[in-house]
Amino acid sequence: MAIVIHRMKKDEALESAYIACQSLIGKRYALVQESLSKRLIDAMEMKEILLVAKSEEILVGFAWIDPKGAFSSAPYLRLLAVEEKFRGLRVGSVLLDAFEESTQHIGRDYVLLVSDFNEQAIHFYEKHGYVKRGSLPDFAREGITELIMVKKRNKDVI
Numbered sequence: 001m002a003i004v005i006h007r008m009k010k011d012e013a014l015e016s017a018y019i020a021c022q023s024l025i026g027k028r029y030a031l032v033q034e035s036l037s038k039r040l041i042d043a044m045e046m047k048e049i050l051l052v053a054k055s056e057e058i059l060v061g062f063a064w065i066d067p068k069g070a071f072s073s074a075p076y077l078r079l080l081a082v083e084e085k086f087r088g089l090r091v092g093s094v095l096l097d098a099f100e101e102s103t104q105h106i107g108r109d110y111v112l113l114v115s116d117f118n119e120q121a122i123h124f125y126e127k128h129g130y131v132k133r134g135s136l137p138d139f140a141r142e143g144i145t146e147l148i149m150v151k152k153r154n155k156d157v158i
């Protein structure tokens with residue numbers, strides 16, 4: 001399947017938010033499509049990086065990237081979601097590669113958080129070289145632990 005990545009346009013935010021809301025995390029976190037859409041647009045205006053993946057003009061997934069969102073110094077993947085019907089077709093992998101490529105100039109290790117119940121996503125990130133480095137109990141929601149996952153870079157930076 002041919003996958004094209006481009007910067008999210010404002011009129012794609014609502015559709016992207018829908019994909020996240022329909023996912024396991026959307027349900028467990030009770031995400032609301034309209035408010036998430038507004039947050040995506042706000043993030044674009046804050047110069048964060050919003051990418052969409054398209055296959056034959058259909059929006060099949062997106063990534064929300066804060067280039068220095070981890071400790072004001074390391075690339076942070078805030079959210080990654082793929083439309084359910086298109087999972088397992090490498091859309092997530094292409095978006096994850098785009099996260100790393102679009103922030104490689106930052107120089108520090110890649111960071112993300114994943115909920116401890118989200119086993120498929122944890123497996124997905126481990127396959128891509130991310131390692132669990134810590135945990136944040138009750139961080140975003142009472143009763144849910146967020147795992148800190150980090151992918152090391154090859155080069156050292158100061």
Ligand SMILES: CC(C)(COP(=O)(O)OP(=O)(O)OC[C@H]1O[C@@H](n2cnc3c(N)ncnc32)[C@H](O)[C@@H]1OP(=O)(O)O)[C@@H](O)C(=O)NCCC(=O)NCCS
Nearest residue numbers: 023079080081082087088089090091092093120121123124
């Ligand atoms: C996690 C996620 C982004 C992966 O995207 P994807 O396009 O399905 O992943 P890819 O096709 O590139 O890679 C396949 C791998 O993803 C994982 N995966 C996770 N959910 C999957 C699903 N429903 N179907 C198939 N593979 C899935 C598997 O580890 C699979 O590897 P395997 O072939 O060894 O089983 C996607 O499943 C998703 O959007 N999940 C819901 C939202 C979410 O949990 N996001 C991550 C937290 S921020």
